[in-house]
Amino acid sequence: MCGIIGIAGTQPVTDRLVEGLKRLEYRGYDSAGIAVIEKLGQQTQLIRRRAKGKIVNLEKQIELEPADGMLGIAHTRWATHGAPNETNAHPHFAGRVGLVHNGIIENFTSLREDLKSSRTFVTETDTEVVAHLIDEAMKSGLSGKDAFAQSLKKLTGAFALGVIIDGVDGQLFAARRGSPLAIGLGENENYIGSDAIALASLSTRIIYLEEGDWAVITTDSVEIFDADDNPVKRDITIVTGSLAAAEKGNYRHFMLKEIYEQPESVSHTLTHYVDAFNHKIKTTKQLKLSGLDFKDIERVSLVACGTAAYAAYVAKYWFEQIANLPVDVDIASEFRYRKPALIKNSITMVVSQSGETADTLAALRYAQQKGLQTAALVNVMNSTMGREADFALPINAGPEIGVASTKAFTSQLTALLSLAICAGVERGHINAAQERGLIEALTQMPRLIAETLTLDSEIETLAHDLSKAKNAFYLGRGLHFPLALEGALKLKEISYVHAEGYAAGELKHGPIALIEEGTPVIVIAPTDELFEKTVSNMQEVSTRGAKILLITDKEGALKTKGMADATLICPEVSVETAPIVYAVTIQLLAYHAAVHLGTDVDQPRNLAKSVTVE
Ligand code: F6R
Numbered sequence: 153m154c155g156i157i158g159i160a161g162t163q164p165v166t167d168r169l170v171e172g173l174k175r176l177e178y179r180g181y182d183s184a185g186i187a188v189i190e191k192l193g194q195q196t197q198l199i200r201r202r203a204k205g206k207i208v209n210l211e212k213q214i215e216l217e218p219a220d221g222m223l224g225i226a227h228t229r230w231a232t233h234g235a236p237n238e239t240n241a242h243p244h245f246a247g248r249v250g251l252v253h254n255g256i257i258e259n260f261t262s263l264r265e266d267l268k269s270s271r272t273f274v275t276e277t278d279t280e281v282v283a284h285l286i287d288e289a290m291k292s293g294l295s296g297k298d299a300f301a302q303s304l305k306k307l308t309g310a311f312a313l314g315v316i317i318d319g320v321d322g323q324l325f326a327a328r329r330g331s332p333l334a335i336g337l338g339e340n341e342n343y344i345g346s347d348a349i350a351l352a353s354l355s356t357r358i359i360y361l362e363e364g365d366w367a368v369i370t371t372d373s374v375e376i377f378d379a380d381d382n383p384v385k386r387d388i389t390i391v392t393g394s395l396a397a398a399e400k401g402n403y404r405h406f407m408l409k410e411i412y413e414q415p416e417s418v419s420h421t422l423t424h425y426v427d428a429f430n431h432k433i434k435t436t437k438q439l440k441l442s443g444l445d446f447k448d449i450e451r452v453s454l455v456a457c458g459t460a461a462y463a464a465y466v467a468k469y470w471f472e473q474i475a476n477l478p479v480d481v482d483i484a485s486e487f488r489y490r491k492p493a494l495i496k497n498s499i500t501m502v503v504s505q506s507g508e509t510a511d512t513l514a515a516l517r518y519a520q521q522k523g524l525q526t527a528a529l530v531n532v533m534n535s536t537m538g539r540e541a542d543f544a545l546p547i548n549a550g551p552e553i554g555v556a557s558t559k560a561f562t563s564q565l566t567a568l569l570s571l572a573i574c575a576g577v578e579r580g581h582i583n584a585a586q587e588r589g590l591i592e593a594l595t596q597m598p599r600l601i602a603e604t605l606t607l608d609s610e611i612e613t614l615a616h617d618l619s620k621a622k623n624a625f626y627l628g629r630g631l632h633f634p635l636a637l638e639g640a641l642k643l644k645e646i647s648y649v650h651a652e653g654y655a656a657g658e659l660k661h662g663p664i665a666l667i668e669e670g671t672p673v674i675v676i677a678p679t680d681e682l683f684e685k686t687v688s689n690m691q692e693v694s695t696r697g698a699k700i701l702l703i704t705d706k707e708g709a710l711k712t713k714g715m716a717d718a719t720l721i722c723p724e725v726s727v728e729t730a731p732i733v734y735a736v737t738i739q740l741l742a743y744h745a746a747v748h749l750g751t752d753v754d755q756p757r758n759l760a761k762s763v764t765v766e
Pocket of ligand 1: 508
């Protein structure tokens with residue numbers, strides 16, 4: 153998704169803008185640009201450099217034609233309206249105004265129509281019209297600040313904006329509606345950025361703008377206004393640790409680093425939900441969820457996108473088995489439009505790494521409008537979902553930079569299983585001994601994940617074969633059916649090898665027609681009560697020529713000797729927690745397949761880390 157950074161500085165800003173853009177690379181982008189107000193004696197001028205593709209292309213442009221100033225904005229664009237080319241790249245200019253934008257201006261066509269007679273539009277974007285609106289307002293005699301405020305009122309859609317204006321020296325304008333934007337406070341300098349990671353090397357004192365806020369930022373002042381233009385004060389958050397987390401260290405890719413961080417990230421998640429000392433799950437009261445009573449709840453509605461939705465599908469099994477609490481899972485982009493039947497004594501819980509995904513956020517707001525209780529299970533607690541839901545629940549995975557979600561997934565699973573146990577205890581569906589057993593299983597997760605990571609080189613070899621395939625299938629039953637879906641998604645998104653996940657029993661109802669000699673089929677089957685049935689399905693495809701990789705445990709390997717082409721043996725793990733451990737194998741498999749194929753693992757084509765458009 154697009155990224156924004158801006159500096160109102162006392163030193164030249166270009167290098168730091170470019171460095172900030174690099175920190176935003178993880179969000180996904182297809183062009184980049186900067187604009188500064190350059191001073192030539194008493195004269196000033198608005199200048200920009202833009203380039204299609206990676207930030208190195210922009211750096212080359214800047215090297216060829218240096219551009220610097222003390223006030224600047226920069227942008228990584230993930231194309232929505234208009235092709236990813238230099239013309240459509242931000243910053244956009246209109247007269248004296250330079251502007252960067254994240255999100256979508258929904259009424260841009262009618263605004264363009266209104267301005268068409270007096271203005272020339274050179275891009276296909278929805279953004280350019282905003283620069284024209286501000287410039288036009290200044291032509292009518294308004295100050296930069298008033299022109300900005302007036303223009304915001306004309307916009308509909310979800311957006312974050314950063315604006316500089318030639319002749320309005322030293323002022324950086326920012327606005328947030330629907331898309332996140334943060335202000336960083338510095339020494340004699342201030343900044344704006346899409347998130348704290350963009351500002352990591354510049355500031356640890358961060359103000360998160362609230363919905364509808366806009367701001368005027370100079371080197372020594374930050375004025376914030378709400379949607380009704382009233383001056384407001386917003387809290388300063390001290391952000392630590394994000395700088396280190398945004399570095400790759402010795403790892404070749406962020407994705408690999410994040411896969412390896414899972415023993416630690418899962419243990420951070422556990423610290424929040426589990427009273428390990430007493431072998432108990434934390435109560436809703438201890439989790440500071442006062443007002444949430446699982447006893448009174450008739451139904452949980454889990455809503456999410458992508459990998460987070462697969463975590464929700466696993467959680468459905470947990471909540472229903474451990475807490476006897478019915479669960480609906482919805483893909484967020486479908487939720488509000490299918491007009492779900494609403495159950496009063498229910499809770500709608502959105503699951504999201506970023507806490508900013510547009511569809512998931514819309515689902516949260518929809519549930520709130522319908523008067524339902526809401527919770528947000530998010531990795532970024534300061535995110536919009538974290539702030540808007542009735543209850544914010546942390547995933548606690550730490551910053552995830554690789555576009556493909558890995559450690560956030562296992563932490564989502566860990567948090568959701570913890571919540572299912574909490575519900576099970578509070579609804580009286582499990583007894584103290586069962587609770588203790590589940591807590592013991594949970595607390596072994598970090599160690600078992602670390603053990604699973606030792607399979608890395610074996611998985612790398614197996615991935616070599618997989619990377620040569622055109623199509624692959626992932627099969628699982630029960631808790632491992634959603635994991636099959638996640639395995640296929642991981643492979644598709646980073647290696648571009650086509651893959652599908654199926655409930656193992658479903659394959660013979662159609663997709664088995666696609667199996668031919670050598671088609672790779674990855675079977676996820678620890679020895680649980682469904683093991684034998686999954687093995688039967690495995691044999692069905694094996695006899696039709698599929699090349700089987702069985703992911704199981706020691707007992708499963710013994711029982712299936714000679715049946716699979718390759719067997720990956722995971723550590724012994726309890727039935728309930730197995731998906732958390734087995735997730736590591738499918739992540740590594742996709743990762744190594746992608747590395748063999750030489751794809752851009754951390755920033756796969758067409759993908760964005762935080763999808764803030766519908
Ligand atoms: C896949 C992936 C995406 C996200 C999805 C939701 O690896 O990362 O499918 O899971 O875009 O994002 P969040 O969790 O930020 O709402």
